[in-house]
Amino acid sequence: MKALETDIAIVGAGPVGLMCAYLAHLCGLRAVVLDKSAEPLRVGRADALNARTLQLLEIAGLFDDLYPLGKICNTSSVWAGGGFVSRQSKWWDALEGCFHKHFLMLGQPFVEQLLDRKLQQAGNPVRRCTTVSHVEKTENGCLTTLGNGETIASRYVIGADGSRSFIRELFKVPFEVTRPQIIWAVLDGVIESDFPKVPEIITFQTDTSDVAWIPREGDIDRFYVRMDTKDFTLDQAIERINRAMQPHTMRFKELVWFSAFSVKESVAERFSIDDRIFLAGDASHIHSVNGGMGLNTGLSDAFNLIWKMHRVLKLDAPASLLRSYEEERKPVALGVVETSGQLVRSTKFSKEGTHAKDYVDIVERRSGYVTGMGVRYGEEGMRGTRLQDFMVETEEKSTRIYSLLDYAHYTLLTFGDGRPGFDLPVFTKTIRVPRSENCPYHNQALLVRPDGYIADVTLL
Numbered sequence: 169m170k171a172l173e174t175d176i177a178i179v180g181a182g183p184v185g186l187m188c189a190y191l192a193h194l195c196g197l198r199a200v201v202l203d204k205s206a207e208p209l210r211v212g213r214a215d216a217l218n219a220r221t222l223q224l225l226e227i228a229g230l231f232d233d234l235y236p237l238g239k240i241c242n243t244s245s246v247w248a249g250g251g252f253v254s255r256q257s258k259w260w261d262a263l264e265g266c267f268h269k270h271f272l273m274l275g276q277p278f279v280e281q282l283l284d285r286k287l288q289q290a291g292n293p294v295r296r297c298t299t300v301s302h303v304e305k306t307e308n309g310c311l312t313t314l315g316n317g318e319t320i321a322s323r324y325v326i327g328a329d330g331s332r333s334f335i336r337e338l339f340k341v342p343f344e345v346t347r348p349q350i351i352w353a354v355l356d357g358v359i360e361s362d363f364p365k366v367p368e369i370i371t372f373q374t375d376t377s378d379v380a381w382i383p384r385e386g387d388i389d390r391f392y393v394r395m396d397t398k399d400f401t402l403d404q405a406i407e408r409i410n411r412a413m414q415p416h417t418m419r420f421k422e423l424v425w426f427s428a429f430s431v432k433e434s435v436a437e438r439f440s441i442d443d444r445i446f447l448a449g450d451a452s453h454i455h456s457v458n459g460g461m462g463l464n465t466g467l468s469d470a471f472n473l474i475w476k477m478h479r480v481l482k483l484d485a486p487a488s489l490l491r492s493y494e495e496e497r498k499p500v501a502l503g504v505v506e507t508s509g510q511l512v513r514s515t516k517f518s519k520e521g522t523h524a525k526d527y528v529d530i531v532e533r534r535s536g537y538v539t540g541m542g543v544r545y546g547e548e549g550m551r552g553t554r555l556q557d558f559m560v561e562t563e564e565k566s567t568r569i570y571s572l573l574d575y576a577h578y579t580l581l582t583f584g585d586g587r588p589g590f591d592l593p594v595f596t597k598t599i600r601v602p603r604s605e606n607c608p609y610h611n612q613a614l615l616v617r618p619d620g621y622i623a624d625v626t627l628l
């Protein structure tokens with residue numbers, strides 16, 4: 169049987185594989201997404217989209233679909249011995265150039281189901297109940313073999329196949345796992361409690377800080393409970409929650425999801441194999457859930473990678489552009505793993521016994537990773553920093569500058585008269601931005617990458 173031909177074969181239709189496929193669609197690339205599961209996630213797993221992800225969703229035209237579904241949360245508080253200790257949100261309040269200074273509490277199923285639906289509407293549904301059994305490099309690209317013997321010839325393969333990545337193992341990419349022997353129970357459901365229900369992340373301090381209460385979309389709440397053993401029951405997890413909340417109590421009226429996971433930390437040694445096969449999301453980095461960075465980091469991987477493939481495949485960019493994927497994303501993954509590692513350890517170990525306070529202090533110190541807004545590529549001035557968002561008046565409407573960006577293009581933004589002195593990449597959209605009060609870029613021209621980072625800047 170002749171191999172099916174496509175630009176990109178994507179192994180895995182978790183949020184990262186789905187986002188890669190959707191961004192490829194926006195760029196007019198052909199992509200085949202393969203997943204062994206029968207349907208997108210229905211319950212559980214990741215619970216929060218950070219401020220940078222919200223900006224990226226705006227570029228991809230997905231913000232309006234997701235934002236109304238979630239709950240806003242920008243506050244972390246600490247409770248101990250039944251009393252309020254502290255409340256913080258300064259790392260969110262201090263963010264500049266951003267309209268959504270908070271987490272959007274929204275479960276991973278909403279992200280997966282939206283993207284799955286968008287791909288169906290685009291006439292390119294995920295090929296489900298399909299297992300990938302082999303991938304090999306060919307002269308011009310890759311050949312992917314499915315469990316049923318079918319083959320797919322593509323220029324690139326993306327392994328977005330999760331923490332136990334088959335693609336990573338097949339190509340023997342080193343992935344040394346650290347296990348800090350910390351086990352979390354996670355419980356989602358509708359609760360009843362005499363503790364006032366607030367849209368805040370609450371860390372409870374008892375002997376240690378082993379319980380966190382996370383607000384979620386709709387009428388759902390989530391509890392993370394640190395259990396120090398693998399053998400525990402649902403009742404024991406609920407008992408721990410009640411111990412931490414004393415003198416208040418809670419009970420689940422309806423339990424929606426209950427799961428346990430032991431923390432594992434790793435970053436793949438390489439994110440690509442010969443610039444043909446790429447690892448993204450949990451396939452390339454895993455860590456504890458503390459700080460809510462797993463899904464967010466994976467989605468940023470997708471935004472970093474696909475425009476580069478687009479430019480190499482369709483717009484004559486040199487293949488070496490793809491090398492910048494690992495150069496840019498691996499340091500971010502290392503920073504994320506370090507951040508979540510500090511956070512998770514602080515729930516168990518504390519010099520002064522102030523675990524919950526230590527936790528919030530770490531969030532504050534490393535908030536660039538938690539909010540996603542501290543990520544930059546390179547060290548040189550404004551280059552590699554995220555474009556700041558602000559309101560502009562166009563002829564038709566008043567709008568956020570991010571809503572004018574377009575993932576399939578570089579954007580030249582000019583904030584004044586004159587022509588910029590740098591070369592423009594092919595297929596650059598130019599927007600002359602009318603004078604606006606809060607614009608931080610007066611008399612400058614900015615060349616903005618498709619993923620919203622500044623590629624070049626000059627005075628006009």
Ligand SMILES: Cc1cc2nc3c(=O)[nH]c(=O)nc-3n(C[C@H](O)[C@H](O)[C@H](O)COP(=O)(O)OP(=O)(O)OC[C@H]3O[C@@H](n4cnc5c(N)ncnc54)[C@H](O)[C@@H]3O)c2cc1C
Nearest residue numbers: 180182183184203204213214299300329330449450462463
């Ligand atoms: C049990 C659990 C609980 C979690 N809880 C939280 C949480 O509370 N908060 C949080 O922030 N994060 C949580 N995470 C992490 C978060 O869910 C991940 O960071 C996120 O799902 C990563 O997305 P991904 O697309 O990279 O991988 P995944 O979502 O794992 O998707 C990988 C996909 O690849 C498919 N696949 C794998 N191998 C093959 C193959 N050979 N052929 C075809 N398809 C294949 C799988 O079916 C799957 O759909 C949790 C993860 C797990 C596993």
